[in-house]
Amino acid sequence: xxxxxxxxxxxxxxxxxxxxxxxxxxxxxxxxxxxxxxxxxxxxxxxxxxxxxxxxxxxxxxxxxxxxxxxxxxxxxxxxxxxxxxxxxxxxxxxxxxxxxxxxxxxxxxxxxxxxxxxxxxxxxxxxxxxxxxxxxxxxxxxxxxxxxxxxxxxxxxxxxxxxxxxxxxxxxxxxxxxxxxxxxxxxxxxxxxxxxxxxxxxxxxxxxxxxxxxxxxxxxxxxxxxxxxxxxxxxxxxxxxxxxxxxxxxxxxxxxxxxxxxxxxxxxxxxxxxxxxxxxxxxxxxxxxxxxxxxxxxxxxxxxxxxxxxxx
Numbered sequence: 001x002x003x004x005x006x007x008x009x010x011x012x013x014x015x016x017x018x019x020x021x022x023x024x025x026x027x028x029x030x031x032x033x034x035x036x037x038x039x040x041x042x043x044x045x046x047x048x049x050x051x052x053x054x055x056x057x058x059x060x061x062x063x064x065x066x067x068x069x070x071x072x073x074x075x076x077x078x079x080x081x082x083x084x085x086x087x088x089x090x091x092x093x094x095x096x097x098x099x100x101x102x103x104x105x106x107x108x109x110x111x112x113x114x115x116x117x118x119x120x121x122x123x124x125x126x127x128x129x130x131x132x133x134x135x136x137x138x139x140x141x142x143x144x145x146x147x148x149x150x151x152x153x154x155x156x157x158x159x160x161x162x163x164x165x166x167x168x169x170x171x172x173x174x175x176x177x178x179x180x181x182x183x184x185x186x187x188x189x190x191x192x193x194x195x196x197x198x199x200x201x202x203x204x205x206x207x208x209x210x211x212x213x214x215x216x217x218x219x220x221x222x223x224x225x226x227x228x229x230x231x232x233x234x235x236x237x238x239x240x241x242x243x244x245x246x247x248x249x250x251x252x253x254x255x256x257x258x259x260x261x262x263x264x265x266x267x268x269x270x271x272x273x274x275x276x277x278x279x280x281x282x283x284x285x286x287x288x289x290x291x292x293x294x295x296x297x298x299x300x301x302x303x304x305x306x307x308x309x310x311x312x313x
Contacts, residue, residue, distance in 0.1 A: 035061050039170045042084050044093035044101045045072040046288050047150035048116065050295040052092055054185045055163050059174045063088075065101060068289040071263045076100050082108070089170050090114060092163065097147040114166045116159045122146060123216050125232050146232065148285060152217040153189040153196070153299070160185050192299055196222050199303050203310035207253040209246060211260040211269045212236065214285040218302075229258075229268055238268060247275040257309035259283035281305055 038061045043049035049064040056062065065081050066072035077085075077100045085091055085101075086108040093101050095115045105113045122145040150156045164182035168175030200222045208215065213228030229246050230236040238246075250258065255278055260269035262284050273280045283302055284290070290298040306312070 039167060040087065040089045041167075042088040042091045044091075044098055045075075047156070047286055047295060048092045048094070049289075051150075051156065051160055051163060051185075055160050055178055055182045056167055057177065057181050059171060059177060060167065064289075066098075066288065068291075069263070070288060072098060072287050074098075077104055085109060088112065090166060092116065094147050094149070096145060114163065116149065116162075117145070117147070119159045119162050120149070120155055122149060123220065125213070125216075146213070146216045148214050148217055148287075150217075150286065150295070151215060151299075152221045153193045154221070155217065157186040157189040160189075188296060192296060193221075195300070196303055199307055200224070200310070200312060203307070203312040205253060205255065205310045207249075207255060208283070208306070208309070209250050209255050209258045209272065210283060211258075211264055211266075214261065214287075215283065224306075229272060243268075243272060243275070247272055250276045250278065256311075257281050259305075259309070261285055263288055281309060 038059055039056065041052045041056065041060050041062045043052050043062055043064045045066040046064060046068070049062055052060060052062045063084055065077065065084070066075050075098045082104050085104040088109075089112060091105055091109045091113045093105060093113065093115060094117050095102055095105075096117065125144050125146050149159070160182045164175075164178040167178045171178075196218075206223060207225045207227060208219065209227045210229070212230045213226055213232055215224075215226050218224070219226040227246060227249055229242065230238050250272065255276065258269045258273040258276075258278050258280050260266040260280055260282060262282055266280055269280050272278070283305055284298050286295055286298045286302075293301075
């Protein structure tokens with residue numbers, strides 16, 4: 001295994017911050033410190049943490065910057081987390097999703113950063129959907145791209161393959177192990193993809209009304225149509241006009257379910273549901289670690305939720 005890289009020095013304006021952060025980062029969350037026998041990986045949010053753990057196995061130590069139950073889009077880094085980015089051997093992130101992470105990577109990561117957005121072209125934020133008010137700022141922040149790439153299992157499998165290559169460069173002695181683990185993960189994700197394709201093949205409806213447009217990749221992969229009450233930003237407030245438009249479309253397509261997310265208030269979804277006489281249900285964008293299980297189990301729960309809502313035989 002290659003030796004750990006030393007901490008990098010920030011510009012003078014942020015030197016004090018890194019001094020604090022670097023000192024804190026030397027000790028792991030359990031107080032045990034870094035393990036020289038494992039690759040020290042920092043993941044920007046849960047889906048990338050899951051990927052690193054699955055591909056890396058016991059040869060990696062993975063730290064997630066986004067904590068369970070916290071909305072990851074607007075993550076702010078504390079000095080300890082900045083130090084973790086500075087010290088890690090590999091940082092796995094998605095450029096444009098979390099500005100604070102982007103800044104820390106730009107200042108500290110150098111060639112130790114792996115931007116998963118570079119593996120495959122991201123979807124445009126407006127592909128296959130509708131224009132939304134009040135979301136231009138977030139779309140400009142993300143370059144007008146939808147970052148929720150992990151909701152297409154086949155795309156996540158390809159990212160896993162590339163991650164195995166990057167881990168192999170960090171620890172050449174275990175490169176074959178990383179490749180084998182990525183292959184195993186790909187098989188699991190391909191089974192998940194096949195289950196989705198089969199499970200959603202014969203549905204009475206194909207339109208999903210969601211609190212915000214996080215599900216573009218899933219909809220595109222399985223021939224669904226996403227109608228978002230708001231756009232990419234989960235905390236955007238829809239206008240009365242937008243609420244009326246969504247309610248009209250929900251009635252036209254006889255929608256029986258309005259979806260909201262695990263980390264977002266259900267109030268907007270409940271408003272539309274009352275208007276059209278529908279129920280509400282959780283559709284998890286898997287941005288944060290599930291309370292029970294993992295990415296695979298959360299995605300299978302989503303599949304059952306969709307089958308019920310869309311009356312799939």
